[in-house]
Amino acid sequence: MKCLCLVAFLAIAITQSYNDLGVEASSRDCFVSRKGVQFILNGKPFYANGFNAYWLTYEATDPATRFKITYAFQNATSHGLTVARTWGFRDGGYRALQTTPGSYDELTFQGLDFAIAEAKRLGIKMIITFVNNYSDFGGRKQYVDWARSQGQAVNSEDDFYTNPLVKQFYKNHVKTMVDRVNTFTKIAYKDEPTIMAWELMNEPQCKADPSGKTLTGWIGEMATYVKSLDSNHLLSTGLEGFYGDSSPQRKASLNPVAANVLGTDFIANHYLDAIDFASIHSYPDLWFPNLDETSRLDFLRNWLESHMEDAQNILKKPLLLGEFGKPSDTQGYTLAQRDAVFNATFDTIYASAERGGPVAGALFWHLISDGMNNFKDTLSIVLSDNTSTVEIIGQQSRKLGLIGARGKLKSQNQNLDRALM
Numbered sequence: 001m002k003c004l005c006l007v008a009f010l011a012i013a014i015t016q017s018y019n020d021l022g023v024e025a026s027s028r029d030c031f032v033s034r035k036g037v038q039f040i041l042n043g044k045p046f047y048a049n050g051f052n053a054y055w056l057t058y059e060a061t062d063p064a065t066r067f068k069i070t071y072a073f074q075n076a077t078s079h080g081l082t083v084a085r086t087w088g089f090r091d092g093g094y095r096a097l098q099t100t101p102g103s104y105d106e107l108t109f110q111g112l113d114f115a116i117a118e119a120k121r122l123g124i125k126m127i128i129t130f131v132n133n134y135s136d137f138g139g140r141k142q143y144v145d146w147a148r149s150q151g152q153a154v155n156s157e158d159d160f161y162t163n164p165l166v167k168q169f170y171k172n173h174v175k176t177m178v179d180r181v182n183t184f185t186k187i188a189y190k191d192e193p194t195i196m197a198w199e200l201m202n203e204p205q206c207k208a209d210p211s212g213k214t215l216t217g218w219i220g221e222m223a224t225y226v227k228s229l230d231s232n233h234l235l236s237t238g239l240e241g242f243y244g245d246s247s248p249q250r251k252a253s254l255n256p257v258a259a260n261v262l263g264t265d266f267i268a269n270h271y272l273d274a275i276d277f278a279s280i281h282s283y284p285d286l287w288f289p290n291l292d293e294t295s296r297l298d299f300l301r302n303w304l305e306s307h308m309e310d311a312q313n314i315l316k317k318p319l320l321l322g323e324f325g326k327p328s329d330t331q332g333y334t335l336a337q338r339d340a341v342f343n344a345t346f347d348t349i350y351a352s353a354e355r356g357g358p359v360a361g362a363l364f365w366h367l368i369s370d371g372m373n374n375f376k377d378t379l380s381i382v383l384s385d386n387t388s389t390v391e392i393i394g395q396q397s398r399k400l401g402l403i404g405a406r407g408k409l410k411s412q413n414q415n416l417d418r419a420l421m
Helices: 009-014 016-020 025-029 056-060 067-078 106-122 139-149 157-161 164-179 213-229 248-254 257-261 266-270 293-315 335-354 388-420
Strands: 033-035 038-041 048-052 083-087 098-100 125-129 195-199 234-236 278-282 319-324 359-364
Touching (some): 083 359, 157 213, 164 213, 213 234, 278 293, 335 388
Parallel strands (some): 048 359, 083 125, 125 195, 195 234, 278 319
Antiparallel strands (some): 033 038
16 A cells, blocks of 8 residues: 555654654655656655665675664765665575575575665665676576576576576566565565665666667566566666667767667666666766766766656656766776766756756765775775765755755645635
């Protein structure tokens, strides 16, 4: 059932700690929905200024390291961050979630339970991804290997999208996820408002069919299946945002050359009714290593603005920048360069939000806590470091929060006007 967002005195008392953090107690009990090109929460526009933290389940599997999740979330809320994106998979290997098709490690699942429960307690919404395109943590390769071990004639990771047994493995995982009852909150995932959205895959690609038709067919089938099991939550693709044959001009002018063989199509992949919002990522340093810094920033702005325009005029859906960042191993890297990337990204998003546009926010890659050297990489950010980039992140949260508040006030005034007519 959809949330009615009624806050009782008992709920206020129970969630006093949320109020101390400046989070509306009712927000944790309401589903994020979509109206036109905007996300809506509690009757007002909702902006997803947030972060990626793919490691949450891994660290929460061991009760002795769960404090890292709490600490990361507390730092996030103190900087006004509203959404965490994380993996709902770990297929085979150490601390696997899914050990073999349909078999799950209960301790690892309880790690994901804890992460969701802690996000709920601290007022953070979550986007959870069902599977990885890459072999990291299993991914498509593991699914295909499992099928091969059961006698299936599969030759490529791209058989993930067409082999009936592999597709059934995926559907079984989706069903297990949405039907899971959290051992901490006692709420099924499909009924948990803390989960903002599901993603079908992290950065799906299909090189076997550069036209994008195979991937579009798979997205259509799986999106319809997810919605048949869970009508409460939003759903997106997890795409990087590369254009395909449905947008030849965009494909020629925006795609890095290597992206033209990945079998994705931003418009076709998101045009499906069961997909609620569009997903893009942005890594110009990785896509265009030979460009200078100014040219990369120009590309970043153009990349965002082009997708904004298409989300508004063609898809008529919200747009979320699901990953972005500035690698510290880029030649000549400075903190000022990272700040410039964050400023350019956030300024473009804020301008869209100010005019009621489709960009619903951005999630930087990626957040870690102090001492998490095993997850530290060239893109990781520790909020407690209090760098200039961290200050920029906090400023964006405050600015988007003010827009959301104005949206609620406008809605209330319109309702009052109608009542007086």
